[in-house]
Amino acid sequence: MYKDKVNFLRSLKYRSIMSQNITIDHAHQLCELVKHAITNSILVAHQNIQFKIDQQQVVLTGNVNSYYEKQLAQESVSRVKGVRQVHNCLTVEPFLQEEKAEFAH
Template structure:
């Protein structure tokens, strides 16, 4: 169901005429698309990445194991239509150090 909704929402940009009877919660839609972008990226899906959305701005927080993964997370989210700005507050820690940090919390 989740993938069906994401595919449906993506297809809307290609429709020239939309029914006025359909109402979307833009914040929820944006949240689902951000969640999908993070979860489908093989490198960052298993990382400790959280997000918060405020007025079409996405705030990324958490821990990733490389600067490449940090940039990948930002690029994945910034490509989403409706995201005005991405604030990348991800912390980079090598994999072993990140595991130690998470186990002490």
């Protein structure tokens, strides 16, 4: 049982974060806070946004409809306590949602 837990912990990608004296619980909590910040932002909640966290740096990827939404996503994440830096790699594809709706009809 103990070996299984050790192997599980070693398999996590939080090892680099752990070297900075941040436990897995803190890394998991940071992940949940970032997810919460994105989903609670009204304009970007339904966009195609993914993120990765490495050493308290968040990388945003995916698509949004406007530069305003791109900036809003970045600002929402940067306000999360524990986030040191945000790399905004979001792609702006205007009217992506509307085009999808047109093709559905």
